[in-house]
Amino acid sequence: MYFIDPKLLGDVVYQAIPTLACVLPDDVLTSLTQALQTETSSRGKLVLSQLLENAEIAAQDRVPLCQDTGTVWVSLEIGSDIAVTGEVFSQVNDAVAQAYEEAHLRKSVVRDALFDRTNTTNNTPAFCDIHPHDEPGVARCHIMLKGGGSDNASRVVMLTPGAGKQAIVDEVLACVRAKGPNACPPLIVGIGVGATFDKVAGLAKQALMRPLNEEAPDEQTAAFEAELKEAINALGVGPAGLGGNTTAFDVRVKTAPCHIAALPLAINMGCSAMRRVTVDLMPLIRAEADLGGAHV
């Protein structure tokens, strides 16, 4: 049995944040470069070239890709041989506060959504969750800096089973048409289908973690993703919503069981600066255990 030291998790988050804020992930950069070749609109091409130049400047000068450096999402996946205590996330907020200050990132969190909208001034709290697995040897930390504009363009809809797949397609297209321009296209559209009202949004967010160069887990999902991507890009929303055939880099679908009465759908928009990383914690945990600290 291995144990995750809260300090290790804090260190991982602290290390990840500045790079996420300033360096566009390789898979997104590749898609952006390819889009410039395939985009048909001259305005769309101009937008894409601005985004490419932006990525270059941000990486070179170590400045944020986007002024909205987001809220921090930390999601832990742990296998059957990993033990955590309730305080596993206790160092994460300190890590966020320190990283946001040192890297000159924007603090975008208010104390309470309804009753006290004063800024917490250090971008905490982070939003954290944990997912257990039955198999051993899994310890992954997913980190995402999520912008407000793309989250605001997202939605949850409780469809009826009889409405079926077409209703999902219709909802996704309606959402991209109405809200896509606000979410900073080219988008990565994360789609969750199934589970319950509270869980379906989580599925859509988790879906955004699968890199653009990684295949869907099965053929049905791959085919549905391809169908949705084609339909979305036929809308003409285009880069920055200013017209063109590159509205989405790709679509990511994650499905789950659900109630016989239900067809829950969540659409979580990912912007063109899709800042996320998955860190494999196993090597770090094993190294710590070898030092005699964390093996219980």
Next chain:
Amino acid sequence: MSDTVHRLQLPLDKEVLKTLRAGDACLLTGPMYTLRDAGHIRLLAELKEQGSLPYGLSGQTIFYAGPTPPSANRPFGAIGPTTASRMDFAAPALYEAGIVATLGKGRRSEEVKRACVETGSVYFASVGGAAALLAKCIDTAELISYDELGTEALRKITVVDFPVFVGIDCQGNDVYDV
């Protein structure tokens, strides 16, 4: 949409605004003001109380933006447009009071379009997510008011060749419908 890029001097001349069409590419040079969500609630309250725009905002351009702190020897490490529709509640009143242009991203309401037509004003859209690039176009920044709002404070900035597109022109044409 014309292929030429309009080079525009801020504060904007309303006669020049008449020549712009939705979708046109422009480069802005001169002073403008950053303000977003919480700041609009404050500004609207002051406008109602005083009957006119405070802080010398009459004739000026409002950029819907909340920048990051200074970095790389620039006034802001990154600055870019936020979703303009969240400021739709305030925009018609501000256009009527003398704001001549707003700058953000995304679609606006019918009320905003109507206000642009009635007051001869425009809405500019710039590229969301190009904030490191746009930060290189900022020459100076000065805090004007609402300091306690942090990134949402009212700031006067001067920009050089800041790239935008005409989002809504004086005739009510909308780039997002083109």
